[in-house]
Amino acid sequence: MIVISTINEMQQYIKVAKKQEQTIGFVPTMGYLHEGHLTLMNKARTENDLLVVSIFVNPLQFGPNEDFDAYPRDFARDEALAKNNGVDVLFYPSTEEMYPSEMSLTASVKSRVNVLCGRTRNGHFNGVATVLIKLFNIVQPDRAYFGLKDAQQVAVVDGLIKDFNFPITLVPVEIVREEDGLAKSSRNVNLTVKEREEAPRLYESLQLAKTEIENGQNKTEAIIDLIQEHITKHTSGEIDYVEVYQYPELQPLEFLTGKIIIAIAVKFTKARLIDNITLVV
Amino acid sequence: MIVISTINEMQQYIKVAKKQEQTIGFVPTMGYLHEGHLTLMNKARTENDLLVVSIFVNPLQFGPNEDFDAYPRDFARDEALAKNNGVDVLFYPSTEEMYPSEMSLTASVKSRVNVLCGRTRNGHFNGVATVLIKLFNIVQPDRAYFGLKDAQQVAVVDGLIKDFNFPITLVPVEIVREEDGLAKSSRNVNLTVKEREEAPRLYESLQLAKTEIENGQNKTEAIIDLIQEHITKHTSGEIDYVEVYQYPELQPLEFLTGKIIIAIAVKFTKARLIDNITLVV
Numbered sequence: 001m002i003v004i005s006t007i008n009e010m011q012q013y014i015k016v017a018k019k020q021e022q023t024i025g026f027v028p029t030m031g032y033l034h035e036g037h038l039t040l041m042n043k044a045r046t047e048n049d050l051l052v053v054s055i056f057v058n059p060l061q062f063g064p065n066e067d068f069d070a071y072p073r074d075f076a077r078d079e080a081l082a083k084n085n086g087v088d089v090l091f092y093p094s095t096e097e098m099y100p101s102e103m104s105l106t107a108s109v110k111s112r113v114n115v116l117c118g119r120t121r122n123g124h125f126n127g128v129a130t131v132l133i134k135l136f137n138i139v140q141p142d143r144a145y146f147g148l149k150d151a152q153q154v155a156v157v158d159g160l161i162k163d164f165n166f167p168i169t170l171v172p173v174e175i176v177r178e179e180d181g182l183a184k185s186s187r188n189v190n191l192t193v194k195e196r197e198e199a200p201r202l203y204e205s206l207q208l209a210k211t212e213i214e215n216g217q218n219k220t221e222a223i224i225d226l227i228q229e230h231i232t233k234h235t236s237g238e239i240d241y242v243e244v245y246q247y248p249e250l251q252p253l254e255f256l257t258g259k260i261i262i263a264i265a266v267k268f269t270k271a272r273l274i275d276n277i278t279l280v281v
Numbered sequence: 282m283i284v285i286s287t288i289n290e291m292q293q294y295i296k297v298a299k300k301q302e303q304t305i306g307f308v309p310t311m312g313y314l315h316e317g318h319l320t321l322m323n324k325a326r327t328e329n330d331l332l333v334v335s336i337f338v339n340p341l342q343f344g345p346n347e348d349f350d351a352y353p354r355d356f357a358r359d360e361a362l363a364k365n366n367g368v369d370v371l372f373y374p375s376t377e378e379m380y381p382s383e384m385s386l387t388a389s390v391k392s393r394v395n396v397l398c399g400r401t402r403n404g405h406f407n408g409v410a411t412v413l414i415k416l417f418n419i420v421q422p423d424r425a426y427f428g429l430k431d432a433q434q435v436a437v438v439d440g441l442i443k444d445f446n447f448p449i450t451l452v453p454v455e456i457v458r459e460e461d462g463l464a465k466s467s468r469n470v471n472l473t474v475k476e477r478e479e480a481p482r483l484y485e486s487l488q489l490a491k492t493e494i495e496n497g498q499n500k501t502e503a504i505i506d507l508i509q510e511h512i513t514k515h516t517s518g519e520i521d522y523v524e525v526y527q528y529p530e531l532q533p534l535e536f537l538t539g540k541i542i543i544a545i546a547v548k549f550t551k552a553r554l555i556d557n558i559t560l561v562v
Contacts, residue, residue: 102392104392162385163385
Protein backbone atom coordinates (compact mmCIF):
# COMPACT_ATOMS: atom_id res chain seq x y z
CA MET A 1 0.00 0.00 0.00
CA ILE A 2 1.20 3.49 -0.77
CA VAL A 3 0.13 6.71 0.92
CA ILE A 4 -0.31 9.76 -1.31
CA SER A 5 -0.88 13.20 0.15
CA THR A 6 -0.90 15.55 -2.84
CA ILE A 7 -3.57 15.97 -5.49
CA ASN A 8 -1.04 16.17 -8.27
CA GLU A 9 0.67 12.92 -7.31
CA MET A 10 -2.69 11.17 -6.95
CA GLN A 11 -3.82 12.33 -10.42
CA GLN A 12 -0.52 11.22 -11.94
CA TYR A 13 -0.86 7.81 -10.28
CA ILE A 14 -4.40 7.44 -11.63
CA LYS A 15 -3.30 8.49 -15.10
CA VAL A 16 -0.79 5.63 -15.19
CA ALA A 17 -3.32 3.15 -13.77
CA LYS A 18 -5.84 4.13 -16.44
CA LYS A 19 -3.29 3.68 -19.17
CA GLN A 20 -2.82 0.15 -17.85
CA GLU A 21 -6.61 -0.25 -18.10
CA GLN A 22 -6.97 -0.93 -14.40
CA THR A 23 -10.45 -0.45 -12.94
CA ILE A 24 -10.56 1.75 -9.87
CA GLY A 25 -12.77 1.24 -6.81
CA PHE A 26 -13.02 4.19 -4.42
CA VAL A 27 -14.08 4.42 -0.79
CA PRO A 28 -14.09 8.03 0.45
CA THR A 29 -13.93 8.30 4.25
CA MET A 30 -13.27 10.79 7.02
CA GLY A 31 -11.00 8.25 8.69
CA TYR A 32 -11.35 6.69 12.15
CA LEU A 33 -12.21 3.56 10.21
CA HIS A 34 -14.77 1.12 11.59
CA GLU A 35 -16.37 -2.10 10.44
CA GLY A 36 -18.71 -0.22 8.09
CA HIS A 37 -15.75 1.20 6.19
CA LEU A 38 -14.06 -2.19 6.08
CA THR A 39 -17.19 -3.73 4.56
CA LEU A 40 -17.09 -1.09 1.81
CA MET A 41 -13.39 -1.75 1.22
CA ASN A 42 -13.82 -5.52 1.07
CA LYS A 43 -16.61 -5.20 -1.47
CA ALA A 44 -14.63 -2.70 -3.55
CA ARG A 45 -11.56 -4.96 -3.31
CA THR A 46 -13.35 -7.84 -5.05
CA GLU A 47 -14.87 -5.68 -7.81
CA ASN A 48 -11.87 -3.62 -9.02
CA ASP A 49 -8.23 -3.95 -9.99
CA LEU A 50 -7.22 -1.05 -7.78
CA LEU A 51 -8.64 -0.01 -4.41
CA VAL A 52 -8.25 3.65 -3.46
CA VAL A 53 -9.40 4.88 -0.04
CA SER A 54 -9.34 8.53 0.94
CA ILE A 55 -9.10 9.86 4.48
CA PHE A 56 -10.05 13.51 4.69
CA VAL A 57 -12.01 15.24 7.43
CA ASN A 58 -13.86 17.75 5.27
CA PRO A 59 -14.40 21.08 7.06
CA LEU A 60 -17.04 22.14 4.52
CA GLN A 61 -19.56 19.58 5.71
CA PHE A 62 -19.45 20.59 9.38
CA GLY A 63 -22.08 23.05 10.57
CA PRO A 64 -21.32 25.96 12.91
CA ASN A 65 -22.49 23.82 15.86
CA GLU A 66 -20.62 20.72 14.76
CA ASP A 67 -17.07 20.46 16.00
CA PHE A 68 -14.66 19.93 13.12
CA ASP A 69 -11.64 20.06 15.44
CA ALA A 70 -13.09 17.48 17.82
CA TYR A 71 -13.79 14.93 15.07
CA PRO A 72 -11.78 11.82 16.04
CA ARG A 73 -8.57 11.19 14.08
CA ASP A 74 -6.07 8.32 14.32
CA PHE A 75 -4.07 8.02 11.13
CA ALA A 76 -1.62 5.37 12.34
CA ARG A 77 -4.50 3.04 13.22
CA ASP A 78 -6.34 3.83 9.96
CA GLU A 79 -3.21 3.21 7.94
CA ALA A 80 -2.74 -0.24 9.52
CA LEU A 81 -6.41 -1.13 8.99
CA ALA A 82 -6.27 -0.02 5.35
CA LYS A 83 -3.11 -2.02 4.74
CA ASN A 84 -4.63 -5.14 6.29
CA ASN A 85 -7.76 -4.78 4.18
CA GLY A 86 -6.15 -4.79 0.76
CA VAL A 87 -6.07 -1.06 0.07
CA ASP A 88 -3.65 -0.20 -2.74
CA VAL A 89 -3.59 3.57 -2.35
CA LEU A 90 -4.46 5.62 0.70
CA PHE A 91 -5.12 9.22 -0.31
CA TYR A 92 -4.51 11.39 2.73
CA PRO A 93 -4.38 15.09 1.83
CA SER A 94 -4.15 17.98 4.28
CA THR A 95 -6.87 20.61 4.57
CA GLU A 96 -4.50 23.09 2.88
CA GLU A 97 -3.95 20.69 0.01
CA MET A 98 -7.70 20.32 -0.58
CA TYR A 99 -8.63 23.95 0.13
CA PRO A 100 -5.53 26.10 -0.55
CA SER A 101 -7.73 29.19 -0.85
CA GLU A 102 -11.39 30.05 -0.60
CA MET A 103 -13.40 28.07 -3.16
CA SER A 104 -14.59 30.23 -6.06
CA LEU A 105 -17.58 27.91 -6.35
CA THR A 106 -19.28 25.08 -4.49
CA ALA A 107 -22.02 22.57 -5.11
CA SER A 108 -25.49 23.66 -4.08
CA VAL A 109 -27.77 20.70 -3.41
CA LYS A 110 -31.38 21.65 -4.09
CA SER A 111 -33.37 18.49 -3.41
CA ARG A 112 -33.08 15.32 -1.29
CA VAL A 113 -31.65 17.42 1.56
CA ASN A 114 -34.44 19.00 3.59
CA VAL A 115 -35.70 15.73 5.04
CA LEU A 116 -34.43 13.11 7.51
CA CYS A 117 -31.15 14.09 9.20
CA GLY A 118 -30.51 16.77 6.56
CA ARG A 119 -33.35 18.90 7.89
CA THR A 120 -31.29 19.91 10.90
CA ARG A 121 -27.94 20.00 9.09
CA ASN A 122 -28.21 23.08 6.92
CA GLY A 123 -25.49 23.16 4.27
CA HIS A 124 -24.05 19.78 5.29
CA PHE A 125 -24.75 18.15 1.94
CA ASN A 126 -23.38 21.15 0.01
CA GLY A 127 -20.09 20.41 1.76
CA VAL A 128 -20.38 16.68 1.07
CA ALA A 129 -21.16 17.21 -2.62
CA THR A 130 -18.37 19.79 -3.01
CA VAL A 131 -15.67 17.55 -1.57
CA LEU A 132 -16.95 14.57 -3.57
CA ILE A 133 -16.72 16.50 -6.85
CA LYS A 134 -13.08 17.20 -5.94
CA LEU A 135 -12.36 13.62 -4.87
CA PHE A 136 -14.09 12.14 -7.92
CA ASN A 137 -11.95 14.35 -10.17
CA ILE A 138 -8.81 13.43 -8.28
CA VAL A 139 -9.38 9.65 -8.06
CA GLN A 140 -11.53 9.23 -11.22
CA PRO A 141 -12.95 5.90 -10.02
CA ASP A 142 -15.00 3.45 -12.03
CA ARG A 143 -17.02 2.61 -8.91
CA ALA A 144 -17.61 4.56 -5.69
CA TYR A 145 -18.82 2.81 -2.53
CA PHE A 146 -21.11 4.30 0.08
CA GLY A 147 -22.90 2.67 3.01
CA LEU A 148 -26.68 2.68 3.17
CA LYS A 149 -26.55 3.44 6.89
CA ASP A 150 -26.51 7.05 5.69
CA ALA A 151 -29.16 6.48 3.04
CA GLN A 152 -29.69 10.20 2.56
CA GLN A 153 -26.02 10.65 1.69
CA VAL A 154 -26.35 7.81 -0.83
CA ALA A 155 -29.38 9.60 -2.32
CA VAL A 156 -27.46 12.88 -2.62
CA VAL A 157 -24.47 11.10 -4.20
CA ASP A 158 -26.84 9.36 -6.61
CA GLY A 159 -28.10 12.80 -7.69
CA LEU A 160 -24.56 14.17 -7.91
CA ILE A 161 -23.34 11.35 -10.14
CA LYS A 162 -26.42 11.28 -12.40
CA ASP A 163 -27.10 15.00 -12.72
CA PHE A 164 -23.44 15.96 -13.24
CA ASN A 165 -22.86 12.91 -15.52
CA PHE A 166 -19.84 11.57 -13.66
CA PRO A 167 -18.72 8.38 -15.46
CA ILE A 168 -18.88 6.53 -12.14
CA THR A 169 -21.06 3.68 -10.91
CA LEU A 170 -22.45 4.29 -7.44
CA VAL A 171 -22.37 1.12 -5.34
CA PRO A 172 -24.63 1.40 -2.28
CA VAL A 173 -23.63 -1.15 0.36
CA GLU A 174 -26.12 -2.78 2.73
CA ILE A 175 -26.16 -1.92 6.42
CA VAL A 176 -24.08 -4.29 8.56
CA ARG A 177 -26.01 -5.53 11.57
CA GLU A 178 -25.36 -7.27 14.89
CA GLU A 179 -26.83 -10.73 15.22
CA ASP A 180 -29.89 -9.28 16.96
CA GLY A 181 -30.52 -6.90 14.06
CA LEU A 182 -29.14 -3.67 15.53
CA ALA A 183 -27.34 -1.64 12.87
CA LYS A 184 -23.64 -1.50 13.71
CA SER A 185 -22.49 1.92 14.83
CA SER A 186 -19.64 3.36 16.84
CA ARG A 187 -22.35 5.03 18.90
CA ASN A 188 -23.81 1.76 20.17
CA VAL A 189 -21.22 1.65 22.97
CA ASN A 190 -22.80 4.79 24.41
CA LEU A 191 -26.06 2.97 25.09
CA THR A 192 -26.83 1.86 28.64
CA VAL A 193 -27.21 -1.91 29.15
CA LYS A 194 -30.99 -1.53 29.21
CA GLU A 195 -30.98 0.67 26.09
CA ARG A 196 -28.75 -1.82 24.32
CA GLU A 197 -31.34 -4.51 25.04
CA GLU A 198 -34.10 -2.30 23.65
CA ALA A 199 -32.17 -1.11 20.59
CA PRO A 200 -32.91 -4.11 18.32
CA ARG A 201 -36.57 -3.02 18.46
CA LEU A 202 -35.70 -0.26 15.99
CA TYR A 203 -34.89 -2.69 13.21
CA GLU A 204 -37.74 -4.90 14.39
CA SER A 205 -40.15 -2.00 13.82
CA LEU A 206 -38.83 -1.61 10.25
CA GLN A 207 -39.27 -5.32 9.62
CA LEU A 208 -42.81 -5.16 11.01
CA ALA A 209 -43.55 -2.29 8.62
CA LYS A 210 -42.14 -4.29 5.74
CA THR A 211 -44.39 -7.24 6.55
CA GLU A 212 -47.43 -4.95 6.78
CA ILE A 213 -46.62 -3.49 3.36
CA GLU A 214 -46.13 -6.96 1.87
CA ASN A 215 -49.54 -7.84 3.30
CA GLY A 216 -51.13 -4.94 1.40
CA GLN A 217 -50.86 -1.87 3.62
CA ASN A 218 -50.15 1.03 1.22
CA LYS A 219 -50.80 4.12 3.35
CA THR A 220 -47.70 6.01 4.44
CA GLU A 221 -49.38 7.32 7.57
CA ALA A 222 -50.40 3.86 8.75
CA ILE A 223 -46.81 2.64 8.39
CA ILE A 224 -45.43 5.61 10.32
CA ASP A 225 -47.99 5.06 13.09
CA LEU A 226 -47.10 1.38 13.32
CA ILE A 227 -43.39 2.11 13.72
CA GLN A 228 -43.91 4.92 16.23
CA GLU A 229 -46.14 2.71 18.37
CA HIS A 230 -43.69 -0.17 18.32
CA ILE A 231 -40.71 1.98 19.30
CA THR A 232 -42.64 3.88 21.96
CA LYS A 233 -44.01 0.64 23.45
CA HIS A 234 -40.75 -1.32 23.49
CA THR A 235 -38.01 1.26 24.09
CA SER A 236 -37.20 4.18 26.37
CA GLY A 237 -35.84 6.15 23.41
CA GLU A 238 -37.34 9.41 22.19
CA ILE A 239 -38.34 9.32 18.53
CA ASP A 240 -36.60 12.03 16.50
CA TYR A 241 -38.28 11.08 13.25
CA VAL A 242 -40.01 8.28 11.40
CA GLU A 243 -40.22 9.13 7.71
CA VAL A 244 -41.17 7.39 4.48
CA TYR A 245 -40.18 8.66 1.01
CA GLN A 246 -39.61 7.66 -2.57
CA TYR A 247 -36.02 6.54 -2.95
CA PRO A 248 -33.61 7.96 -3.95
CA GLU A 249 -35.57 11.14 -4.79
CA LEU A 250 -36.71 11.48 -1.16
CA GLN A 251 -40.06 12.91 -2.24
CA PRO A 252 -43.05 12.31 0.04
CA LEU A 253 -45.82 9.95 -1.03
CA GLU A 254 -49.24 9.41 0.44
CA PHE A 255 -49.57 5.91 -0.96
CA LEU A 256 -46.63 3.55 -1.12
CA THR A 257 -45.47 2.67 -4.61
CA GLY A 258 -42.16 2.09 -6.38
CA LYS A 259 -38.87 2.13 -4.52
CA ILE A 260 -39.22 3.57 -1.04
CA ILE A 261 -37.20 4.18 2.09
CA ILE A 262 -38.43 3.91 5.65
CA ALA A 263 -36.02 5.74 7.95
CA ILE A 264 -35.96 6.36 11.67
CA ALA A 265 -33.90 8.24 14.24
CA VAL A 266 -34.27 7.61 17.97
CA LYS A 267 -32.54 9.42 20.80
CA PHE A 268 -31.35 7.44 23.79
CA THR A 269 -29.65 8.95 26.84
CA LYS A 270 -26.22 9.32 25.26
CA ALA A 271 -26.65 8.00 21.74
CA ARG A 272 -28.88 8.90 18.82
CA LEU A 273 -29.44 5.85 16.64
CA ILE A 274 -30.52 5.82 13.01
CA ASP A 275 -31.70 2.96 10.86
CA ASN A 276 -33.53 2.42 7.61
CA ILE A 277 -34.70 -0.07 5.04
CA THR A 278 -35.35 0.40 1.35
CA LEU A 279 -37.83 -1.76 -0.52
CA VAL A 280 -39.73 -1.93 -3.75
CA VAL A 281 -43.52 -1.91 -3.33
CA MET B 282 -16.85 13.77 -38.55
CA ILE B 283 -19.52 12.03 -36.52
CA VAL B 284 -22.46 13.62 -34.74
CA ILE B 285 -23.40 12.19 -31.34
CA SER B 286 -26.56 13.24 -29.58
CA THR B 287 -26.71 11.08 -26.45
CA ILE B 288 -24.58 11.31 -23.32
CA ASN B 289 -24.18 7.55 -23.11
CA GLU B 290 -22.89 7.24 -26.66
CA MET B 291 -20.52 10.16 -26.13
CA GLN B 292 -19.08 8.64 -22.94
CA GLN B 293 -18.67 5.27 -24.65
CA TYR B 294 -16.86 6.92 -27.55
CA ILE B 295 -14.52 8.75 -25.15
CA LYS B 296 -13.86 5.54 -23.24
CA VAL B 297 -12.60 3.88 -26.41
CA ALA B 298 -10.55 6.95 -27.40
CA LYS B 299 -8.90 7.02 -23.97
CA LYS B 300 -8.03 3.33 -24.21
CA GLN B 301 -6.27 4.21 -27.45
CA GLU B 302 -4.42 6.96 -25.53
CA GLN B 303 -5.78 9.70 -27.73
CA THR B 304 -5.63 13.22 -26.29
CA ILE B 305 -8.91 15.09 -26.43
CA GLY B 306 -9.36 18.78 -27.19
CA PHE B 307 -12.78 20.25 -26.40
CA VAL B 308 -14.52 23.40 -27.60
CA PRO B 309 -17.92 23.87 -25.90
CA THR B 310 -20.25 26.19 -27.84
CA MET B 311 -23.87 27.27 -28.04
CA GLY B 312 -23.69 26.90 -31.82
CA TYR B 313 -24.25 29.58 -34.49
CA LEU B 314 -20.52 29.27 -35.03
CA HIS B 315 -18.48 32.33 -35.93
CA GLU B 316 -14.82 33.09 -36.56
CA GLY B 317 -14.09 33.13 -32.83
CA HIS B 318 -15.24 29.53 -32.51
CA LEU B 319 -13.26 28.50 -35.57
CA THR B 320 -10.11 30.02 -34.06
CA LEU B 321 -10.64 27.89 -30.93
CA MET B 322 -11.21 24.80 -33.07
CA ASN B 323 -8.14 25.38 -35.20
CA LYS B 324 -5.96 25.79 -32.13
CA ALA B 325 -7.47 22.69 -30.47
CA ARG B 326 -7.04 20.77 -33.73
CA THR B 327 -3.26 21.26 -33.72
CA GLU B 328 -2.81 20.39 -30.03
CA ASN B 329 -4.83 17.16 -29.67
CA ASP B 330 -5.43 13.82 -31.35
CA LEU B 331 -9.17 14.22 -31.18
CA LEU B 332 -11.25 17.38 -31.50
CA VAL B 333 -14.67 17.36 -29.85
CA VAL B 334 -17.02 20.33 -30.24
CA SER B 335 -20.33 20.56 -28.41
CA ILE B 336 -23.33 22.55 -29.56
CA PHE B 337 -25.84 23.07 -26.79
CA VAL B 338 -27.90 26.15 -26.05
CA ASN B 339 -27.93 25.88 -22.28
CA PRO B 340 -31.20 27.14 -20.77
CA LEU B 341 -29.64 27.37 -17.28
CA GLN B 342 -27.42 30.30 -18.22
CA PHE B 343 -30.21 32.49 -19.57
CA GLY B 344 -31.73 35.01 -17.17
CA PRO B 345 -35.46 35.72 -16.93
CA ASN B 346 -35.02 38.73 -19.25
CA GLU B 347 -32.79 36.89 -21.71
CA ASP B 348 -34.61 35.06 -24.47
CA PHE B 349 -33.53 31.41 -24.61
CA ASP B 350 -36.02 30.64 -27.38
CA ALA B 351 -34.82 33.54 -29.55
CA TYR B 352 -31.15 32.52 -29.35
CA PRO B 353 -30.05 31.94 -32.98
CA ARG B 354 -29.72 28.32 -34.11
CA ASP B 355 -28.62 26.86 -37.45
CA PHE B 356 -27.44 23.31 -37.04
CA ALA B 357 -26.98 22.51 -40.74
CA ARG B 358 -24.63 25.47 -41.15
CA ASP B 359 -22.78 24.67 -37.92
CA GLU B 360 -22.39 21.03 -38.94
CA ALA B 361 -20.82 22.04 -42.28
CA LEU B 362 -18.49 24.54 -40.58
CA ALA B 363 -17.41 21.96 -37.99
CA LYS B 364 -16.76 19.37 -40.69
CA ASN B 365 -14.68 21.84 -42.71
CA ASN B 366 -12.63 22.78 -39.66
CA GLY B 367 -11.39 19.35 -38.73
CA VAL B 368 -13.84 18.48 -35.97
CA ASP B 369 -13.87 14.73 -35.23
CA VAL B 370 -16.94 14.57 -33.02
CA LEU B 371 -19.82 17.03 -32.85
CA PHE B 372 -21.73 16.50 -29.59
CA TYR B 373 -25.24 17.82 -30.15
CA PRO B 374 -27.60 16.78 -27.33
CA SER B 375 -31.19 17.91 -26.88
CA THR B 376 -32.30 19.89 -23.84
CA GLU B 377 -34.15 16.77 -22.63
CA GLU B 378 -30.96 14.71 -22.94
CA MET B 379 -28.98 17.19 -20.84
CA TYR B 380 -31.76 18.00 -18.35
CA PRO B 381 -34.16 15.03 -18.28
CA SER B 382 -35.51 16.18 -14.91
CA GLU B 383 -34.94 19.00 -12.48
CA MET B 384 -31.31 19.03 -11.33
CA SER B 385 -30.91 17.83 -7.73
CA LEU B 386 -27.89 20.13 -7.46
CA THR B 387 -26.14 22.89 -9.38
CA ALA B 388 -22.88 24.80 -9.19
CA SER B 389 -22.97 27.97 -7.15
CA VAL B 390 -20.26 30.41 -8.19
CA LYS B 391 -19.26 32.61 -5.24
CA SER B 392 -16.50 34.84 -6.56
CA ARG B 393 -15.38 36.32 -9.90
CA VAL B 394 -19.04 36.89 -10.84
CA ASN B 395 -20.29 40.17 -9.37
CA VAL B 396 -18.12 42.36 -11.58
CA LEU B 397 -17.96 43.29 -15.29
CA CYS B 398 -20.83 41.84 -17.34
CA GLY B 399 -21.66 39.37 -14.56
CA ARG B 400 -22.93 42.15 -12.33
CA THR B 401 -26.09 42.48 -14.39
CA ARG B 402 -26.43 38.77 -15.20
CA ASN B 403 -27.47 37.26 -11.90
CA GLY B 404 -27.12 33.48 -11.91
CA HIS B 405 -25.65 33.38 -15.41
CA PHE B 406 -22.35 31.87 -14.32
CA ASN B 407 -24.09 29.30 -12.10
CA GLY B 408 -25.69 28.03 -15.29
CA VAL B 409 -22.41 28.16 -17.20
CA ALA B 410 -20.52 26.28 -14.47
CA THR B 411 -23.29 23.69 -14.10
CA VAL B 412 -23.40 22.80 -17.79
CA LEU B 413 -19.59 22.77 -17.97
CA ILE B 414 -19.35 20.26 -15.09
CA LYS B 415 -21.72 18.06 -17.10
CA LEU B 416 -19.88 18.56 -20.39
CA PHE B 417 -16.46 18.01 -18.78
CA ASN B 418 -17.71 14.71 -17.31
CA ILE B 419 -19.21 13.67 -20.63
CA VAL B 420 -16.28 14.61 -22.90
CA GLN B 421 -13.43 14.21 -20.34
CA PRO B 422 -11.05 16.39 -22.35
CA ASP B 423 -7.34 16.86 -21.78
CA ARG B 424 -7.66 20.49 -22.87
CA ALA B 425 -10.65 22.84 -22.99
CA TYR B 426 -10.60 25.97 -25.16
CA PHE B 427 -12.28 29.28 -24.32
CA GLY B 428 -11.97 32.67 -25.97
CA LEU B 429 -10.64 35.63 -23.98
CA LYS B 430 -13.27 37.89 -25.54
CA ASP B 431 -15.38 36.73 -22.60
CA ALA B 432 -12.51 37.03 -20.10
CA GLN B 433 -14.87 36.76 -17.14
CA GLN B 434 -16.10 33.39 -18.38
CA VAL B 435 -12.47 32.27 -18.70
CA ALA B 436 -11.88 33.40 -15.09
CA VAL B 437 -14.91 31.44 -13.86
CA VAL B 438 -13.84 28.34 -15.80
CA ASP B 439 -10.33 28.72 -14.37
CA GLY B 440 -11.87 28.63 -10.87
CA LEU B 441 -14.10 25.69 -11.79
CA ILE B 442 -11.22 23.59 -13.11
CA LYS B 443 -8.80 24.45 -10.28
CA ASP B 444 -11.17 24.39 -7.32
CA PHE B 445 -12.97 21.22 -8.42
CA ASN B 446 -9.66 19.59 -9.51
CA PHE B 447 -10.79 18.65 -13.00
CA PRO B 448 -7.82 16.94 -14.72
CA ILE B 449 -8.17 19.39 -17.60
CA THR B 450 -5.87 22.11 -18.93
CA LEU B 451 -7.70 25.37 -19.61
CA VAL B 452 -6.47 26.99 -22.82
CA PRO B 453 -7.49 30.66 -23.04
CA VAL B 454 -7.37 31.88 -26.63
CA GLU B 455 -6.49 35.46 -27.59
CA ILE B 456 -9.13 37.82 -28.98
CA VAL B 457 -9.27 37.89 -32.78
CA ARG B 458 -9.24 41.44 -34.14
CA GLU B 459 -9.94 43.28 -37.37
CA GLU B 460 -6.96 44.94 -39.02
CA ASP B 461 -7.85 48.23 -37.32
CA GLY B 462 -7.85 46.58 -33.88
CA LEU B 463 -11.60 46.20 -33.31
CA ALA B 464 -12.35 42.91 -31.58
CA LYS B 465 -14.30 40.67 -33.96
CA SER B 466 -17.92 40.19 -32.95
CA SER B 467 -21.15 39.23 -34.66
CA ARG B 468 -22.52 42.46 -33.18
CA ASN B 469 -20.18 44.71 -35.16
CA VAL B 470 -22.57 44.61 -38.14
CA ASN B 471 -25.13 46.43 -36.00
CA LEU B 472 -22.91 49.50 -35.77
CA THR B 473 -23.70 52.52 -37.97
CA VAL B 474 -21.00 53.50 -40.46
CA LYS B 475 -19.91 56.34 -38.17
CA GLU B 476 -19.88 54.08 -35.10
CA ARG B 477 -17.86 51.47 -37.01
CA GLU B 478 -15.26 54.15 -37.70
CA GLU B 479 -15.15 55.09 -34.02
CA ALA B 480 -15.11 51.53 -32.69
CA PRO B 481 -11.32 50.90 -33.03
CA ARG B 482 -10.89 53.63 -30.41
CA LEU B 483 -11.95 51.09 -27.77
CA TYR B 484 -8.93 48.91 -28.32
CA GLU B 485 -6.83 52.01 -28.81
CA SER B 486 -7.81 53.18 -25.32
CA LEU B 487 -6.69 49.82 -23.90
CA GLN B 488 -3.37 50.10 -25.73
CA LEU B 489 -2.93 53.63 -24.41
CA ALA B 490 -3.53 52.36 -20.89
CA LYS B 491 -1.01 49.60 -21.44
CA THR B 492 1.63 52.10 -22.53
CA GLU B 493 0.92 54.33 -19.52
CA ILE B 494 1.36 51.33 -17.21
CA GLU B 495 4.57 50.33 -18.94
CA ASN B 496 5.73 53.92 -18.40
CA GLY B 497 5.19 53.60 -14.66
CA GLN B 498 1.58 54.54 -13.97
CA ASN B 499 0.41 52.17 -11.23
CA LYS B 500 -2.82 53.75 -9.99
CA THR B 501 -6.00 51.94 -11.02
CA GLU B 502 -8.06 55.13 -10.91
CA ALA B 503 -5.70 57.01 -13.24
CA ILE B 504 -5.92 54.19 -15.78
CA ILE B 505 -9.71 54.11 -15.64
CA ASP B 506 -9.85 57.90 -16.07
CA LEU B 507 -7.52 57.75 -19.05
CA ILE B 508 -9.67 55.16 -20.82
CA GLN B 509 -12.94 56.91 -20.05
CA GLU B 510 -11.61 60.19 -21.39
CA HIS B 511 -10.31 58.60 -24.57
CA ILE B 512 -13.57 56.79 -25.33
CA THR B 513 -15.71 59.81 -24.45
CA LYS B 514 -13.58 62.13 -26.58
CA HIS B 515 -13.34 59.91 -29.64
CA THR B 516 -16.60 57.98 -29.82
CA SER B 517 -20.34 58.59 -29.57
CA GLY B 518 -20.75 55.45 -27.47
CA GLU B 519 -21.99 55.43 -23.90
CA ILE B 520 -19.59 53.80 -21.48
CA ASP B 521 -21.19 50.92 -19.59
CA TYR B 522 -18.09 50.12 -17.56
CA VAL B 523 -14.32 50.49 -17.45
CA GLU B 524 -12.91 48.14 -14.82
CA VAL B 525 -9.51 46.90 -13.71
CA TYR B 526 -8.96 43.78 -11.59
CA GLN B 527 -6.48 41.10 -10.65
CA TYR B 528 -6.79 38.30 -13.15
CA PRO B 529 -8.19 35.68 -13.00
CA GLU B 530 -9.39 36.31 -9.41
CA LEU B 531 -11.21 39.49 -10.49
CA GLN B 532 -10.46 41.17 -7.18
CA PRO B 533 -10.12 44.97 -7.13
CA LEU B 534 -6.72 46.59 -6.60
CA GLU B 535 -5.83 50.15 -5.87
CA PHE B 536 -2.30 49.83 -7.22
CA LEU B 537 -1.53 47.73 -10.27
CA THR B 538 0.57 44.67 -9.64
CA GLY B 539 0.75 41.09 -10.88
CA LYS B 540 -1.53 39.83 -13.62
CA ILE B 541 -4.36 42.21 -14.32
CA ILE B 542 -7.27 42.69 -16.69
CA ILE B 543 -8.54 45.97 -18.07
CA ALA B 544 -12.04 45.49 -19.44
CA ILE B 545 -14.53 47.82 -21.04
CA ALA B 546 -18.11 47.77 -22.30
CA VAL B 547 -19.50 50.55 -24.48
CA LYS B 548 -23.05 50.93 -25.76
CA PHE B 549 -23.59 52.17 -29.27
CA THR B 550 -27.00 52.75 -30.85
CA LYS B 551 -27.71 49.12 -31.66
CA ALA B 552 -24.67 47.27 -30.40
CA ARG B 553 -22.96 46.93 -27.05
CA LEU B 554 -19.26 46.21 -27.57
CA ILE B 555 -16.89 44.67 -25.08
CA ASP B 556 -13.12 44.42 -25.15
CA ASN B 557 -10.28 43.71 -22.76
CA ILE B 558 -6.57 43.16 -22.38
CA THR B 559 -4.70 41.19 -19.76
CA LEU B 560 -1.15 42.05 -18.83
CA VAL B 561 1.44 41.37 -16.18
CA VAL B 562 2.60 44.47 -14.31
